[in-house]
């Protein structure tokens with residue numbers, strides 16, 4: 001940290017560890033504050049207590065404190081403070097803030113809104129009906145007939161609001177359960193293909209594409225078990241054609257940015273398109289938008305990014321991009337494997353001791369962290385589990401195979417009792433075995 005700028009990173013997961021680390025590498029950044037961060041992160045970063053992200057008053061107090069501390073840029077990691085207007089709170093204090101306003105964050109917070117924007121913008125996406133009652137849901141299911149559907153709760157639901165169904169009975173059951181959570185459903189045709197996460201910095205008008213990544217959402221090997229926040233990720237994704245960068249820009253990101261601007265709610269920050277792709281037929285569809293970096297995708301994208309992250313965040317926040325359309329990436333591959341606590345995602349077990357001392361990994365400032373810490377807290381001299389996803393072990397190398405081998409080697413050096421992890425992260429891409 002050689003510069004004079006002060007940055008504040010909001011969040012406490014593996015993604016925010018990666019955000020704070022990458023910002024700390026910028027020649028412009030002199031100090032890093034995290035709110036709240038966690039006990040696995042470097043001690044050189046100041047820590048502020050967590051604000052209640054459901055309360056505007058708490059977010060305003062955080063923004064005021066940031067102004068008093070002369071923070072130059074705030075970077076928001078998670079979705080809920082964005083959906084609740086944290087960026088509006090920082091902007092009201094005159095602080096540049098990387099992330100969309102509350103109105104623009106609706107692209108993630110409401111799947112029905114996202115669908116409406118996609119339709120208006122002509123973005124390829126699955127056919128869907130919005131249902132505001134169980135009767136409307138039933139009518140939608142009848143219209144889909146024998147086709148398989150996906151039932152989605154409208155609001156943010158911590159990854160639990162989506163059910164991929166395999167029969168009309170299952171779809172009816174899912175509609176009832178999810179309707180009880182959100183009161184509004186999206187009933188959508190089920191698409192086939194492979195999923196990728198493609199993100200871009202956005203300044204309200206222009207976008208700059210990152211390279212794509214893939215995460216592994218299901219808990220268990222072979223994509224079995226319940227959906228989670230993400231059990232591992234890798235980047236780059238082999239097989240994505242070069243011309244898709246231009247298609248992604250002109251068929252997805254630009255039309256959406258234009259539509260959001262037309263509505264008077266320009267999108268600034270990081271827009272994440274979750275895509276289903278059919279490489280054989282050269283087709284893709286947007287399944288969802290997120291208004292922030294993916295977790296754990298950020299843990300593989302940021303180490304590969306070969307540019308000053310602070311500059312991109314600031315330019316996105318201030319709405320002043322250069323005309324570049326792509327962000328420069330290293331050719332190296334990166335893999336992250338998530339270690340979760342037993343019981344994740346339903347009821348993770350807390351208080352289990354994690355081997356190794358706190359603050360041991362990466363603290364040499366320019367090296368890529370070996371471990372991105374998430375759900376850990378310090379007890380005496382050791383770290384214990386305090387969340388679902390406990391840490392991510394990261395590997396990098398000239399090939400995905402090498403990156404993968406390094407990630408698993410590091411994972412095994414930081415074990416804890418009944419640690420849950422997938423053994424097949426990036427496996428299909430490398431053809432290797434473990």
Ligand code: AMP
Pocket residue numbers: 126150152162164188189190191192195217274287288
């Ligand atoms: P979402 O939160 O909308 O991305 O949905 C979570 C997960 O559900 C996605 O990552 C997909 O695995 C699956 N999914 C969502 N929509 C569809 C769809 N239309 N067809 C097939 N799978 C889907």
Ligand code: GLY
Pocket residue numbers: 215229230290293294295296297
């Ligand atoms: N890893 C998926 C997400 O962050 O939404």
